[in-house]
Amino acid sequence: MLEQPSKKTELGTLGEFGLIKHLTEGFAPVHPSTIVGVGDDAAVIRPAENHDILVSTDMLLEGVHFDLAYVPLKHLGYKAAIVNFSDIYAMNGKPQQLTVGLACSNRFPVEALEQIYEGIAMACKAYDVDLVGGDTASSRTGLVLSLTILGTVEKDKAVKRSGAQVGDLLVVSGDLGGAYVGLQLLEREKSVFLEHPGAQPDLEGNDYILERQLKPEARQDIIEYLAESGIQPTSMIDVSDGLSSEILHLCGNSQVGCTLYEEKIPIDPTTYNMAREFGLDPTVCALSGGEDYELLFTMKQDDYEKLKNSALLTVIGHMTDASQGAVMIDKSGGQHEIKAQGWSAFEAE
């Protein structure tokens, strides 16, 4: 279905050290905080004065988190990096250093790994991040990526999930549900292809939702906007598992309730229409789809004036007393308990 690398160099020809060296050359550190990058027992990072260090880790496994039938390798590398960067923005920080662990079997030629690293390099360049370390290993079966991101945040400015208070506004960036609907589209075209190998995928006019799934971005711009506007969120999380799941994390960690208004949830028209085509409720796609990598945060009502003209942000609800629970008011005024139906790692099989 996808173009495969035409040249195929067997992995064994480079050896483990040769392979790491080959894949990471060209990743020259740009941050003054990166004192030693790839190639030693550990990277050395010099923290800026009055700054804290943030660290987050994510694993991506073939057949679980991605399907190489329709995910180009370069996109996979890009997305793996973005997913990690997003965790740092969700703490109100800036990603700076990345390590990459990669395991795969011999069925992957060197050129395939090069494409993954190209994607990672693109993301590092776009978000001003240094690749400072990694590990490659042999896997008996599928491809495994394990990334760890280090970031920096001004001392005491990190935003946790636990700071939301009763009366705070609930705000989300961008729009939701697109990545999930994009995935449905890719799955459909894969099924068509498996039945009719000659068929060309019918993806036209759906660039937006495909990009949301295959080449998501992390919301650096939101963090910059909040800093410029003088808004310090009281709690924050990124939307990786779906709006419901993330709201419940904020409520649980902050020990508050939440009222969410269905009509306020931002959904792009492409997402909306394609969801309908699949017979899916667009709201459910936003609530349970995940992988949007938007930022969901709470802020003081007093700060409302500071964001009311932003096209990037939408107020979708407010925080209530814990006793009221987390509820959604639907378009007809009905009230529904918010339940986590996000992707769960161990239920798929």
Add this chain to the structure above:
Amino acid sequence: MLEQPSKKTELGTLGEFGLIKHLTEGFAPVHPSTIVGVGDDAAVIRPAENHDILVSTDMLLEGVHFDLAYVPLKHLGYKAAIVNFSDIYAMNGKPQQLTVGLACSNRFPVEALEQIYEGIAMACKAYDVDLVGGDTASSRTGLVLSLTILGTVEKDKAVKRSGAQVGDLLVVSGDLGGAYVGLQLLEREKSVFLEHPGAQPDLEGNDYILERQLKPEARQDIIEYLAESGIQPTSMIDVSDGLSSEILHLCGNSQVGCTLYEEKIPIDPTTYNMAREFGLDPTVCALSGGEDYELLFTMKQDDYEKLKNSALLTVIGHMTDASQGAVMIDKSGGQHEIKAQGWSAFEAE
């Protein structure tokens, strides 16, 4: 062959978030530098004044790096952590914060993962390290562990692989080859067991080499000794792939040569005798075996007085001009080029 957990709780019953929470509860941060630990988008770490941050990452895959037929899960967790800590000591630093990525299939019950985390907890306690984050994922086949360790080192005191100079002494801690011979013993007993399932493993009297393989330690004591003795190594690396491979890394990164004396290589009598029993050359086990997690470093000749009474350290050679290459002088005075024959990730299959 090994005792399996008797109670078996299916992974799916806890869900991804429940599982992480379950596995990481009880890991209370001890370092004042750990501001936010497990449970948010990222951990928050406050660097000590005038200290740099070190970061290193390692992957361990079932069937490649370990065989669950003879590696108890608790030992696996312990070793996975130790291997990472060792990378930080090899930079002259102190490990402080650990993140753990774990992927496995549903064939592992919750209790199996608990045992892995128990081992990680033991190592964290013994080495004064906080578990600050992690990720669990579903794997289609084997168990995958991906650990990232953060450490700290006084500003400008990190020891790289690249600082060795002509005339420097080459020093190694402890003894070598034990982990490799221990592995041979375990492999032999596994073969016996597969042929005669009723047989009891014959491991008596070999505690030392089995422990070198199954429950290695990282050389925190050496780093403390060097600091107390006022020795600043000029270059350093830990022995994970075998003495040959590590010497070549120091030579390559420092652009020097090396003369190693076979008779000086420290080998424990248990290692020596068991190697002979297997028809292996004990020196080759030390040169190519790996997994000893000893520290190999270079230092100024002027510092020799400071270590000459240490039972922990052995001078095994000295650094020469790059044009002389890396050579070993054998017990009969013969000269051999040092070649890397350490474990190579992609040659096994």
